[in-house]
Amino acid sequence: MTQATTNQSERVRQLRDILVDVLEIEPDELTETSDFVNDHGADSLLAIDIISSIERDMGVCIPSEALPEMTDLSAVLGLVNRYAPEAGTDA
Structure with missing residues (x-):
């Protein structure tokens, strides 16, 4: 397995x-x-909690x-x- x-x-x-943790769901859900x-019944406040947790x-x-853009795990992983x-930040 490579480092990446x-x-x-x-x-x-x-x-x-x-x-x-943030969505308060079971892992298999x-x-x-x-x-x-x-x-999962998320709203914009939970999305902000997700962003804060990712940063922390x-x-x-x-x-x-x-x-x-934060609609599902795949999208959040992309972000x-x-x-x-x-x-990098070069765009």
């Missing part, structure tokens, strides 16, 4: 832990595509403008990958 694969696996594990709003626990700052410090 290990880092990605660890990132997914951390995100799952954060999302299960969270899939890559389960919708935070429709499947993972050191990744996701801008509030990205809130509408974390985009805004992670090692991704």
Whole structure:
């Protein structure tokens, strides 16, 4: 397993832990595509909690403008990958 694969696996594990905690759901209820709003009853306040937890626990700052993109685990992982410090900020 490459370092990048290990880092990605660890990132997914951390995100799952954060999302299960913030959404107050069981781990098996969270899939890559389960919708935070429709499947888990999330609202904008929970989305802000998710962003805050990601910043605190993972050191990744996701801008509030990205809130509408945070629809499921897969989308949040994409945002974390985009805004992670090692991704760089050159756009």
